Amino acid sequence: MEFKDYYKTLDVTRAASSEDIKKAYRKGARKYHPDVSKAADAHARMAELNEANEVLSDPEKRAAYDTLSEQPHARDGQDFRPPPHWDAGFEFSDAGGASGEYSDFFEELFGRAARAQRAPGPGRPFDDLGEGPDVARPGSDHHARIELDILDAYTGAERLIAVRSARIDEQGHVVNQERNLQVRIPSGVFEGQHIRLAGRGSPGYGGAPDGDLLLEVLFKPDPRWRAEGRDVIQRVPLSPWEAMLGAAVTVETPGGRAEVSVPPGWKAGRKLRLKGRGIPGSGRSAAGDLYIELELTLPPADSNEGRAAYEALGAAFPAFQPRPSLGT
Amino acid sequence: MNMPIAPSTSSTPATPATDAPAEVVESQAFTVDALARACGVAPEWVRTRVEAGVFFGHGDAGSWHFDSVTLVRARRILHLETVFESDPQLAALTTDLIEEVARLKRQLRAFGVTVP
Numbered sequence: 045m046e047f048k049d050y051y052k053t054l055d056v057t058r059a060a061s062s063e064d065i066k067k068a069y070r071k072g073a074r075k076y077h078p079d080v081s082k083a084a085d086a087h088a089r090m091a092e093l094n095e096a097n098e099v100l101s102d103p104e105k106r107a108a109y110d111t112l113s114e115q116p117h118a119r120d121g122q123d124f125r126p127p128p129h130w131d132a133g134f135e136f137s138d139a140g141g142a143s144g145e146y147s148d149f150f151e152e153l154f155g156r157a158a159r160a161q162r163a164p165g166p167g168r169p170f171d172d173l174g175e176g177p178d179v180a181r182p183g184s185d186h187h188a189r190i191e192l193d194i195l196d197a198y199t200g201a202e203r204l205i206a207v208r209s210a211r212i213d214e215q216g217h218v219v220n221q222e223r224n225l226q227v228r229i230p231s232g233v234f235e236g237q238h239i240r241l242a243g244r245g246s247p248g249y250g251g252a253p254d255g256d257l258l259l260e261v262l263f264k265p266d267p268r269w270r271a272e273g274r275d276v277i278q279r280v281p282l283s284p285w286e287a288m289l290g291a292a293v294t295v296e297t298p299g300g301r302a303e304v305s306v307p308p309g310w311k312a313g314r315k316l317r318l319k320g321r322g323i324p325g326s327g328r329s330a331a332g333d334l335y336i337e338l339e340l341t342l343p344p345a346d347s348n349e350g351r352a353a354y355e356a357l358g359a360a361f362p363a364f365q366p367r368p369s370l371g372t
Numbered sequence: 373m374n375m376p377i378a379p380s381t382s383s384t385p386a387t388p389a390t391d392a393p394a395e396v397v398e399s400q401a402f403t404v405d406a407l408a409r410a411c412g413v414a415p416e417w418v419r420t421r422v423e424a425g426v427f428f429g430h431g432d433a434g435s436w437h438f439d440s441v442t443l444v445r446a447r448r449i450l451h452l453e454t455v456f457e458s459d460p461q462l463a464a465l466t467t468d469l470i471e472e473v474a475r476l477k478r479q480l481r482a483f484g485v486t487v488p
Contacts, residue, residue: 069455070455070456073456079448080470082488182409185410185412225390226391228393229394230396233396237397237440238397238443239394240394240397241394241395242393258410258443259394270482326396326398327396328398
């Protein structure tokens, strides 16, 4: 496994006080907060900060880590094996584990798995170690996001997702394992909703159930339409004559082709509702509606005929005031 | 924190895909206990936040139910409270602003503006 220089991660010196570490962690957490940061690796950097803070903000873990750092090859990124009984004389409770959020280095040294390694018998689940064999505790839930197209919400979809988890192998070593899950997403999901994959979170202990994996649904931005709950909004451009005289317009909606009857008389901001043509319902929830937002689009005056047509239009409406509120 | 769903480095090769039955969480499906479990906190943490108006539950006091949007909000507030040791109301205010920015970005996208 690779050695982790937690001081470097938090950008503090080895002489940093606990207050310095707290400040550095918060500074980094603000920079890489998932709701704020635009960095592509913000999630990973936040996980690194959490891990470094978890060790350096705990006096016992920090002392053990400092002792370990004096070993040869204890350099950031270098292959590293801790000596036997490296943590003798230190007392710290287990942390993290099983979420896939921690590095192998952390899991091996400070994670729940670390204590499982020292306990007799590999293969023991490490979500609840330290509470005694008779304590039953359900596994914790895991969270992730899944990005879908709005069309997926109409038809249902299948996605292959990769989740990471830590376990102990037959030799008693901590292994971060990646699992691929084939997830069938039913139709009718909408943004902000969660999909539960039962039993795909942390393992339970003592006969208690495993945790769940909760996937938060996000929709990819699409220039054609957007969703608000189960309602879908689609912009449809109209020519001036369609807008003023009315027309039957064929529209490709997420649910298929639809004939839309546009009433005569243009009004800015007008929406037409196609009831039940939004995202399909599921369970006891009804389907959403599809709202057509009408837009005016003008043909270019880039030919003699085009310019003549606009001149004729102007001549036909000599009293027309396009800017009555401005008085010009 | 969310787990990454994109493939990431691992110590062992990825296992073949296994089918994972998916269940859509319907509206107001989370009880106090279920929301607490999903956030990894004690139910008391949920109760005190609802009573303080940090987030809202449907139904009668004490037997509230929560929807998916509240789960996202609760986890955001918990993250801010934990990382910055912030007062719950300050975490809620920050979350209000995060949600408002997200709403405005959605509106901009609806007008065809490219938003980072």
